[in-house]
Structure formats: structure tokens, C-alpha cells
Amino acid sequence: MTELADSxxxxxxxxxxxxxxxxxxxxxxxxxxxxxxxxxxxxxxTKTLNRGIAEFIVMxxxxxxLEIILHLPLLCEDKNxxxxxxxxxxxxxxxxxxxxxVVATSVTIKEGSQLKPQIQSVQMAIERxxx
Numbered sequence: 001m002t003e004l005a006d007s008x009x010x011x012x013x014x015x016x017x018x019x020x021x022x023x024x025x026x027x028x029x030x031x032x033x034x035x036x037x038x039x040x041x042x043x044x045x046t047k048t049l050n051r052g053i054a055e056f057i058v059m060x061x062x063x064x065x066l067e068i069i070l071h072l073p074l075l076c077e078d079k080n081x082x083x084x085x086x087x088x089x090x091x092x093x094x095x096x097x098x099x100x101x102v103v104a105t106s107v108t109i110k111e112g113s114q115l116k117p118q119i120q121s122v123q124m125a126i127e128r129x130x131x
Contacts, residue, residue, distance in 0.1 A: 012070060013061035013085040015129035022086045024125070025058055026095035028082060028118050032107045033097045035115055036084050040096045045106040049075045055083040055107045055119050060089030062102035072104055087131040 009016060009119070017025055032038040037046050037055075048054040057076055059069045076083040086092055089101035096102045107119060 003068065009061045009087060011065055013059070015126070016061055016085045016087070017126075017129070019130060021125055021129075022091075025048060025084065025086060025122055026091060028115065028122055029058060029092070029095040029105060029107065029113055030097065031118070035110070037108050037110050037113060037115060038096060039106045039108060040098065040102050040104075042072065042104040043119075044077065044082070045104040048098050048106040049079050049081060052079065053108045053111055054079070054081045055104050056084070056123055057104065058092060059083065059085050059104045060092045060102065061085040061087050062089055069104045076113045082123045082130075084126045 029038060039045060045054070045057050045059075049057070054076075057072055060071060063069050073083055075081075089103050092105060093100050093102040096105055107115075113119070
């Protein structure tokens with residue numbers, strides 16, 4: 001498994017999670033997947049934003065071309081939903097529990113979810129990146 005060098009990450013992929021936050025986010029994505037609180041793919045993520053059910057959006061900085069997901073940050077800002085980039089679509093796909101790379105995913109809102117505290121702490125961590 002190769003880690004991208006910092007220089008190779010597209011500067012448009014902002015904010016980019018560091019290694020520790022990436023691990024936290026991918027763990028939460030994995031749990032969200034088990035709790036059926038996950039939508040995979042740019043189109044699904046877009047739908048959750050439009051429907052107002054997205055807790056936060058995770059995108060892969062190595063999506064090719066990156067433009068396929070760059071409408072998401074704009075939509076997130078509109079809807080006031082935190083968003084973050086992780087380096088690898090491969091890792092994001094694994095966290096989503098699929099064998100394919102995933103360029104974007106949305107963790108969705110669910111009443112009475114057991115993941116709420118983790119989701120809130122990740123949202124705060126993402127917001128700190130944006131400051």
C-alpha cells in the first residue's frame with residue numbers, strides 16, 4: 001500500500017485530513033456502513049446533501065479527475081455540512097466495505113443512532129481544519 005507524498009495531493013482537495021484524523025474518519029465510515037448510515041459514491045453523496053440528511057461528507061483526494069467530486073464542497077458549504085478529503089479512494093472504498101475505490105461518501109443522519117457522539121467529534125475535528 002503506497003502513501004502519496006504531500007506534493008502529489010491536488011491542492012483543490014482542501015481540507016485534507018492528516019493521518020490520525022483519516023484513521024478516525026475511516027473507522028467511523030466503517031461503523032456507519034454497519035449501521036446502514038452510509039451512502040457511497042458522488043451521486044449518492046449529492047442526493048443526501050440535497051435531501052438534508054448528510055452528517056458529513058468524505059471525499060478522496062486522489063479521485064481522477066478530481067473535478068468529478070468538486071461540486072460537493074460547494075454544496076456542503078451551501079447546506080452547512082462539514083466535508084473533508086482523505087488521501088486514498090482505495091482506503092475509502094475499504095472503509096465503506098466494498099472492494100472498489102470510492103471517491104465520495106456521505107454519513108447520514110439517523111434518529112437515535114449510537115454513532116452520534118463519534119459523528120459529532122468528527123464534525124468538530126473537520127470544522128477545526130477549516131478554520
